[in-house]
Amino acid sequence: MAILASLWTDKKYGLEILRALDGKSSLALAEGTLYLILNRLKTDGLVESEWVDAGTGHPRKYYWLTKVGKERLRAMARFWIQFSADLGALLEPLSDRKEKRSVYQ
Amino acid sequence: MSTNSVTESVDEYCKRLWKALHKLPTPEREDFIREVRSHIWERVEAEPEVTADVLTKIFREVGEPKELASEYRTQAMLHEATRSDAPWVLRPWVLLRATLRWGVTSLAGLVAFLVTVIGYGCTVVFYLCALLKPVFPTHIGLWLAAQHTLSLGYWNGRLSGAEVYGMSVRPPISFVLLGTLGPTGGPIRELLGYWLIPIGFLCSALFFLATSMFTRWFIARFNRKKKWTASLFHASSIPQSS
Numbered sequence: 335m336a337i338l339a340s341l342w343t344d345k346k347y348g349l350e351i352l353r354a355l356d357g358k359s360s361l362a363l364a365e366g367t368l369y370l371i372l373n374r375l376k377t378d379g380l381v382e383s384e385w386v387d388a389g390t391g392h393p394r395k396y397y398w399l400t401k402v403g404k405e406r407l408r409a410m411a412r413f414w415i416q417f418s419a420d421l422g423a424l425l426e427p428l429s430d431r432k433e434k435r436s437v438y439q
Numbered sequence: 440m441s442t443n444s445v446t447e448s449v450d451e452y453c454k455r456l457w458k459a460l461h462k463l464p465t466p467e468r469e470d471f472i473r474e475v476r477s478h479i480w481e482r483v484e485a486e487p488e489v490t491a492d493v494l495t496k497i498f499r500e501v502g503e504p505k506e507l508a509s510e511y512r513t514q515a516m517l518h519e520a521t522r523s524d525a526p527w528v529l530r531p532w533v534l535l536r537a538t539l540r541w542g543v544t545s546l547a548g549l550v551a552f553l554v555t556v557i558g559y560g561c562t563v564v565f566y567l568c569a570l571l572k573p574v575f576p577t578h579i580g581l582w583l584a585a586q587h588t589l590s591l592g593y594w595n596g597r598l599s600g601a602e603v604y605g606m607s608v609r610p611p612i613s614f615v616l617l618g619t620l621g622p623t624g625g626p627i628r629e630l631l632g633y634w635l636i637p638i639g640f641l642c643s644a645l646f647f648l649a650t651s652m653f654t655r656w657f658i659a660r661f662n663r664k665k666k667w668t669a670s671l672f673h674a675s676s677i678p679q680s681s
Contacts, residue, residue, distance in 0.1 A: 349482070370511050385473075394481075
């Protein structure tokens with residue numbers, strides 16, 4: 335999901351995706367494995383890709399979300415937001431603030 | 440390091456990756472290598488100084504070729520197993536092959552493999568018993584022997600040293616599949632008679648369906664990667680958008 339989410343705004347190449355994951359989350363990824371996942375996402379029709387000669391001497395393969403990919407990501411995001419809200423509500427009594435209050439009561 | 444020796448090292452790494460990925464179709468393999476090569480060069484060019492240590496670190500972070508290839512192969516097989524369009528008679532083979540490979544590297548995979556073997560093993564025993572009951576009516580059956588041993592399969596016809604080849608359960612925990620639990624003495628009684636034929640075929644079909652469905656579900660649910668929150672990455676394990 336994190337990989338798909340990193341492609342939400344624009345197309346990116348492998349290293350950019352890794353940097354997006356590194357910078358925005360604690361989701362560490364073995365670098366070579368990223369391409370295996372991207373390959374699978376492509377087989378599933380969730381992303382599309384294209385080789386671009388960026389003038390760096392090494393062509394880069396850019397990935398972007400397909401329509402199906404965007405729909406799937408939206409569904410996953412809805413699922414995740416609901417899930418974390420439910421879990422948050424369940425864990426609320428465990429938070430420090432509430433615990434202190436319960437001591438005084 | 441000079442540019443030439445960096446190029447040589449990158450080429451050597453790519454060559455090892457190329458060899459490790461020998462089971463992949465050539466276009467897919469070429470594309471993957473090209474992508475990894477491009478990735479390594481991006482990393483190299485981002486370094487202020489490229490020493491042998493830096494290069495080794497980059498290669499390590501990209502991944503050991505054999506491990507990458509193995510991971511790729513496992514994922515491809517599991518993917519094929521959960522989405523297989525293979526004829527239903529070949530599905531056990533696809534699922535067994537994929538879970539065996541998965542089982543070598545993870546506990547969840549081992550569980551999946553064992554469950555699949557037991558499930559399809561039961562399918563085979565039920566099916567063969569139903570099929571062979573008319574051929575060996577006095578030898579094939581569901582048998583209750585001494586020590587509360589319940590066995591399904593071929594009885595060797597002896598009362599002392601009775602053995603049933605098929606599957607057996609003996610409380611509390613003995614279970615044997617595709618074999619015999621060992622000789623038992625004393626009376627042996629057949630429980631189902633010719634009812635074994637319809638019941639055997641029915642149970643065989645039920646075990647087949649249950650094993651196929653369970654294993655596919657188990658793979659989709661527990662096929663987790665090592666270094667990240669797997670289910671979040673598994674687009675195919677999240678329900679389709681309505």
